[in-house]
Amino acid sequence: MNTANNYKIKHFIWWTRVKVYKILAFSVIFTTLFYFFHLEWLAIPWVPVALLGTATAFISGFRNTQTYNRTWEARQILGSIETDSRTFGIMVKDFLRLENKEEEIALQRQFIYRHFAWLTALRFQLRETKSWENIQTRSYNREFLRYYHVPEWEGNLENEIKPFLSAEELQAALLTKNRATHLIRFQSAHLRKLNEKDMLIAPNYIALENQLKSLLDSQGKCERIKNFPYPRQFSSISLYFTSALCFFLPLGFIGEFSKLIDKYGSHIIWLAVPLSVLIGWVFLVLEQIGESTENPFEGGANDVPITHMSRSIEIELREMLGETNLPASYEPINDILM
Amino acid sequence: MNTANNYKIKHFIWWTRVKVYKILAFSVIFTTLFYFFHLEWLAIPWVPVALLGTATAFISGFRNTQTYNRTWEARQILGSIETDSRTFGIMVKDFLRLENKEEEIALQRQFIYRHFAWLTALRFQLRETKSWENIQTRSYNREFLRYYHVPEWEGNLENEIKPFLSAEELQAALLTKNRATHLIRFQSAHLRKLNEKDMLIAPNYIALENQLKSLLDSQGKCERIKNFPYPRQFSSISLYFTSALCFFLPLGFIGEFSKLIDKYGSHIIWLAVPLSVLIGWVFLVLEQIGESTENPFEGGANDVPITHMSRSIEIELREMLGETNLPASYEPINDILM
Amino acid sequence: MNTANNYKIKHFIWWTRVKVYKILAFSVIFTTLFYFFHLEWLAIPWVPVALLGTATAFISGFRNTQTYNRTWEARQILGSIETDSRTFGIMVKDFLRLENKEEEIALQRQFIYRHFAWLTALRFQLRETKSWENIQTRSYNREFLRYYHVPEWEGNLENEIKPFLSAEELQAALLTKNRATHLIRFQSAHLRKLNEKDMLIAPNYIALENQLKSLLDSQGKCERIKNFPYPRQFSSISLYFTSALCFFLPLGFIGEFSKLIDKYGSHIIWLAVPLSVLIGWVFLVLEQIGESTENPFEGGANDVPITHMSRSIEIELREMLGETNLPASYEPINDILM
């Protein structure tokens, strides 16, 4: 997530420069063919370009709407995890009661630390790279990666969850396919034991189980966004239409400026180049922005800041446990918050 | 579901080639009539084409929005089934308690296997073919079927659910009209027995019943999307308008290029052919993409991957039962995940 | 609901033919006035038509979006009723327990039959005709009625619910204004009696009451869509704008073709007629489709199939009761499923 007021225009142009070069090349070639080689039929009428522009605007607008929705839904789910974590913390504090206050706090810490393990397993899983994600395959995204770090790519899951689990649970968790699910299962199994020993009465037990269900629910929703891409058929046509439009733009402009040759001389035709680049850039940027917003957990600059949010939750729950040696909050690097 | 970065352009063109041939034929015929037979009134003005193009873009955009919503809702429902299955698994593990640990695990397995039977019955039912689905009737879809398999069309329901049910329940289930509903009913009847024998206390009983209700709810939502097509009146006008537009496009282009004949000679009129094909193709692709996204459970390449998801759930729940001989995960074939 | 692949184009044209005649008449009159009577100022510029076309496309698109939403929401509510009916059936089977198994099944049947009475009362009420519904007032809709039947218009509520209720309850229900509400009240009053006699323990009692609440909720939502039309102010402007556009279309085309008279002769002006009819038809169809999708319970061909769904529910619940003499499922007639 970018926390600045706006992206700087120079960063934007730099980020999209490869596509600018391409459309520049096309328009120079076409104009050269027209101007020096007199391929006059390149001066096509404007109407197909206008119609193609309208269709492309529809498809690009549609894509941006849907990818925005994906990002916003992802943020909503993370918000639910934050709220459910707070509620879970408060419930653990008030529903898990032992005579001995020290044992009580130790028991509560066990649950809350296991929750940290779940949060960590979840964010590592969400930052894995899927076959349809572009963050490490497109050159313009790779370049941008030097401005920020993706903590989940640099850290190691086992090391990070070790402090939160017993050796036995750590082992069991690492053996499973979906660690996060099984960490919730451990919480539930522990609650069962307390309930069986009459250390947790039925209504409180059910309330805590419901809270675990909420967390599983949010986990499932995150996985849905992670594992189900913006449908590739829509993403593909958005790419094809934009490319087709950028191909025809210079031809259309040559057509338009060719009408002005009588009045201003044939040099005027070269204005087709800057206009093609500018208008083409507008549509290419729309396309590239759409692509970079599709996957809110891919490790990109526009990601939902899951590392930061997990850390915030950790701080709040540690405060609830009465800890004072709190970890620092994650801060944005170059205005990028992960 | 396609798991690649984008559909390949050549696959797209191949998939839509029949329509390309048709529009090519139209535009060649019209241009021939104009060029060789001097039917000059074919050179109609552009304005009706522009207006028709706007209306078609609206209708196509609307269709794509709604079919996208259908697919995304289908994926949400499957996500709920995934989450509710996990929760059901955890509840079965922690709420169904017997003194004898072996009997306990056997009882739990009975419930979880019956759940697998439900999942299987549901996905077979969702992959049946409805009268409005095109996957087996349109030639371009039939052709594409050789790139992937639809497991539900090749397998046999009875064989697949046999391992999960007692002989008696299998028989009873196969006799009913809607197997999935009645499998949930069996779960509930079994819970009733446990509750009557005081082996399941009231709050846990109610919680498990609520979980069954959630599963029934998701099943009903899947059936809603399966049994209620995108309204045929909207689908029909999308088809008619696109066809009308493609019919008029060559006429409009002939009209536009006829204005340039004085300047560039009458050969220029033949440019109407490639432009008609390209712009027509854009709208035809929009239409065909819309059609192929309408039904997320029809067995198409853009389906929600219900076979894969059922298998994932099976693996996770078997892990909960402590099984180690786990089935393999379904993988994409030619980037298509079912 | 239409269950075919698409509406046939000939049915569409037949269904909209009156409007086609009107726009044909207008365009012939205007062209005659221009061609024979030389009212040359009828050749207005195209720009007002284009602007009007854009505004009309917005309003028509908006209307189609909202009427689609109404239909889809109606289908969602019916889906909830289906799911809640299944859950109600399962709960009745497992929560209403008597020592004597025969008495138990008789008691359960009483509740489930009363539920059928509720379903029947609801669908009769939803298929009544409201002052803003067009199915019986517009000639094109009346004509279409011969292709299918509306069972609620042919049957009689009293006869249909008689088999499901005691004589006393039948009488009481028929006296009330809103039968469906009071049938739910009878269910609740019966539950109260069982609870008072200690034949139904508190948690199960509350769960069943909640289920009745869900059914009431869905009933209220159906009534909302039935009793609150698509706001008439929006429906009216959609009609006015489309009419205005169709009035101006021939004038605009006369204007455009009048520019070509010098080149192709004055006969060319008659092309305004077919183009006006075609483009006008596009907008008129949009308008008529919108109108015919507004009210999903009016007895039209695009209705949500409530008769079919009620029957499906009845079959499933009778299977739960162990009945084997099941009624037949409602099937589509001429591809129309009610």
Added chain:
Amino acid sequence: MNTANNYKIKHFIWWTRVKVYKILAFSVIFTTLFYFFHLEWLAIPWVPVALLGTATAFISGFRNTQTYNRTWEARQILGSIETDSRTFGIMVKDFLRLENKEEEIALQRQFIYRHFAWLTALRFQLRETKSWENIQTRSYNREFLRYYHVPEWEGNLENEIKPFLSAEELQAALLTKNRATHLIRFQSAHLRKLNEKDMLIAPNYIALENQLKSLLDSQGKCERIKNFPYPRQFSSISLYFTSALCFFLPLGFIGEFSKLIDKYGSHIIWLAVPLSVLIGWVFLVLEQIGESTENPFEGGANDVPITHMSRSIEIELREMLGETNLPASYEPINDILM
């Protein structure tokens, strides 16, 4: 709410006539200046008008979408109140149990009448006039008020709720700022007393309290729509853009017709007047419709019919109490249902 098939076109034109006069005046003035005073630079090109038209169509379309959503949400909330009232009635009937049947019915009546008081207080509060509502300030709305009555403006709250409350509660309610909230509080306080005296067991008590919470929730949602207008910044730009467009329309038409002067003579310029009026009217109507749909509780002809719905609820609940002397249902006056 209008219950007719469509608004009559003559009512529409009458309702918008002041704006029609204004745009008529503008276009006559501009055309006069051009025709008689030869201010030829008034003949501006069409392109700015087209661009402004597009922007205005976007903004007007957006406004109509959002105001439609406000109205539809208001109707949904009222639907919830209707359903929750029915459920409340059924719960009161079945959960409030006394040995003495006469005392029981008296107790139930007390709760249900207090509910009528709440409904009445709520609808009086919703029909108060806010500073951003136009129903009594715009002349065209004031005029229209003679076609229907707003019962809440003619009645008096105290008189209307007096029959439903004890003298003491009436006094206490009238002293508070938000009567509806405190009437719910009285319901809850009464339930507490019954619970304390062991006349209402815990699960039923909690269920009734939850029902009150639902009613409070719907009340809060109504107040949200009532107290938070469609943001004035959006409403303002919609007004400004439409006005600007209507100012430029005649100039644009003069520009277009001035091109035809050589062909048809300078009289042709006067066609700018009727076209400006018609196209301007389309956008003005869109604007005025949007304005009149913004506030669904302002006492306008397009209001959600809260008086009618309250009365329907009253009738149904009185039937539940076994009353036979039922009030009449509110009916539409001149097709307007309040």
Added chain:
Amino acid sequence: MNTANNYKIKHFIWWTRVKVYKILAFSVIFTTLFYFFHLEWLAIPWVPVALLGTATAFISGFRNTQTYNRTWEARQILGSIETDSRTFGIMVKDFLRLENKEEEIALQRQFIYRHFAWLTALRFQLRETKSWENIQTRSYNREFLRYYHVPEWEGNLENEIKPFLSAEELQAALLTKNRATHLIRFQSAHLRKLNEKDMLIAPNYIALENQLKSLLDSQGKCERIKNFPYPRQFSSISLYFTSALCFFLPLGFIGEFSKLIDKYGSHIIWLAVPLSVLIGWVFLVLEQIGESTENPFEGGANDVPITHMSRSIEIELREMLGETNLPASYEPINDILM
């Protein structure tokens, strides 16, 4: 929130005047270069401007839709807080029961005052300034700040919550990072104590805990909107596209008017200036309105009125406690309600 009928046009123009100056400067410069320096190639064709205008209208429309949604969602959340506060008040009154009525009211007051502390902490936190908020950095917003006050910027949190908390709780709350969360935790801890001492029975205890969970949920949703800006990539392209359009508008108009030079003389070219300013202003206003609606808690004139709403809740809950010395309601200043 603005409570007037509309923003005054003069305020709007004043608020956007800097941007008007800029576009005025551009258009004067370009026209001067064309008119006096004969840079005739500045007269570019209109088509790129039209295409850019369409793309900008899409992006601006999209932004306004999403920022409207943010504001509306914020208002919904605040509405939930209002409703949940009322319900909490009623529950505190009816669920917290002591023999001694004076002690009871004192206990109830403790909970309700702590709730006021939570409301206060929440609104102070929501009115802090984020790095992407513009209210204090843009000159046009700073200027507007003199028309109204932001109470949270003038007051001091500690002073305002002191009357509502014990000295000990005040201290503890101020030490934490997120005061609101921990104030809810104090409520829960207090409930636990009552429950442990058997002063609060299980169902009522659970109901109150659920109410706290709802409040935490709404708090989390507010924080989501506060802490997650409208994605900066979308905000950035909206800014860039609008700027590009305003740059090209004068060039496009010069192009259009240059066609009229032969007819009306070269002075006509200066009409490009007022038209550029007007049409540019339309798009600039759209952009600035979008920006000023993005963050509903930034302290701007279009904010959700959280100070006013908190005060209303306080008044209603104090009335429930039987207090008569009520604080005054916050009123709008210059039509701005905070």
